Amino acid sequence: MxxxxxxxxxxxxxxxxxxxxxxxxxxxxxxxxxxxxxxxxxxxxxxxANKEALLAELMAPAIAVLQDLDDQLTDLTGAAAQEVAATGFVDLAVRFRREIAVLRGEFPELLCQPPFAHIQRISERLRDALAGHSDRPGPRIAALVLLAGISEACAEFVDIPDDELRAALLTLVRRAIEPVDAHLPRQPTTEDKDS
Amino acid sequence: MxxxxxxxxxxxxxxxxxxxxxxxxxxxxxxxxxxxxxxxxxxxxxxxANKEALLAELMAPAIAVLQDLDDQLTDLTGAAAQEVAATGFVDLAVRFRREIAVLRGEFPELLCQPPFAHIQRISERLRDALAGHSDRPGPRIAALVLLAGISEACAEFVDIPDDELRAALLTLVRRAIEPVDAHLPRQPTTEDKDS
DNA sequence: TCAGGGTCTGACCGATCGGTCAGGCATGCT
DNA sequence: AGCATGCCTGACCGATCGGTCAGACCCTGA
CATH class of the missing domain: 1.10.10.60 (Homeodomain-like)
Structure with a gap:
């Protein structure tokens, strides 16, 4: 060998x-x-070192991108945050389909461990941003449905090209999400997204 | 004792x-x-008798309702099927939040066992109905995102009253789903979308 | 009073889990 | 040649898993 x-x-x-x-x-x-x-x-x-370290190394790239997305969201509010959260998470989920599939359904105990402890907080902030930081149940429920559903869809549709899947998901999210400000139309918000 | x-x-x-x-x-x-x-x-x-029998008895009521919903869908097409699938599944998911939470993430191996073998086929038909029986990827992806997301949301929001959760989910689904034309069943609008 | 069935339990089983350890086997440096 | 180092393995460990089994403990009806 x-x-x-x-x-x-x-x-x-x-x-x-x-x-x-x-x-x-x-x-x-x-x-x-x-x-x-x-x-x-x-x-x-x-x-x-052990099974958990194997998982951690496997998830590291996806977690890094998720962390980047979270950093971008800290300075944003309202419709801009919604847009960045939507495009950022869709892109992340499509790119890291397999990694997303791993975490699917193993949340409650697995994500409490040290290497993944902050993921839950990040995903909560992501959900909050997608809900337009609203405290009404409607937008918050919609945000959770979309984030969880997107993860599942990316794990399931492994045979669809990246850009096609991304386009379909973005269309869905834009239609499903209630814009946070009625008088302020949703715009692309071309924030410089340097990497 | x-x-x-x-x-x-x-x-x-x-x-x-x-x-x-x-x-x-x-x-x-x-x-x-x-x-x-x-x-x-x-x-x-x-x-x-064993652990699996315990699970089967636990899931029996939810499975029965799911079977009923599937029976209703066999005679419907187009927008009517979409509507019945949407309201039926939202109602089911809200009512059986805890049971739904159990099956979350244990699909691939658990649902292949005899007591649950037909659930996968039912959920596929449900997804198909919600997608308006379209074969375009957009509606099919949207249907999967919504079904999976609704399951997750119902498992997560355990402290929200039933009717409030149901109303929010139905609003979301109606906004997110592309209504299929009632008089034009399955219109092949896919204009060279292949890659 | 006693037999019998329903309920419950401790002790035990083989299988499998994640993880450890001493040592084998190359290869390369001195 | 001798030695060190990196890679890999079989054998083994304690813990826990789902599941079995003989028997103890009720309660009831004859």
């Missing part, structure tokens, strides 16, 4: 992503991942 | 519903349920 470290490391990561997306984090054993890679379970635990 | 059979039976059912809704089916052990009831794990398995 004796492959290059980066090679095996990456293979394990890819295999874990595939298995997690199908059977979930809890529903996938280290043995399953090792079998898919073609190595032993001990090898998996040689490259990753 | 020695409570009446129906009493303990119901208590186990209620405790299981509570635990499943929080930690999921796979994430809840029979020991957890027994601890919440205040009896032994063996007692749980005295009242229910």
């Amino acid at each position: 004796a492959r290059a470290v980066s090679e095996t490391h990456g293979e394990i990561l890819a295999a874990a992503a595939r298995r997690f997306a199908v059977t979930g984090y809890r529903g996938t054993s280290l043995q399953d991942i090792a079998r898919e890679v073609g190595c032993s379970k001990a090898t998996v635990l040689y490259h990753f | 020695a409570r009446a059979v129906s009493e303990t039976h119901g208590e186990i059912l209620a405790a299981a519903a509570r635990r499943f809704a929080v930690t999921g089916y796979r994430g809840t052990s029979l020991q957890d349920i027994a601890r919440e009831v205040g009896c032994s794990k063996a007692t749980v398995l005295y009242h229910f």
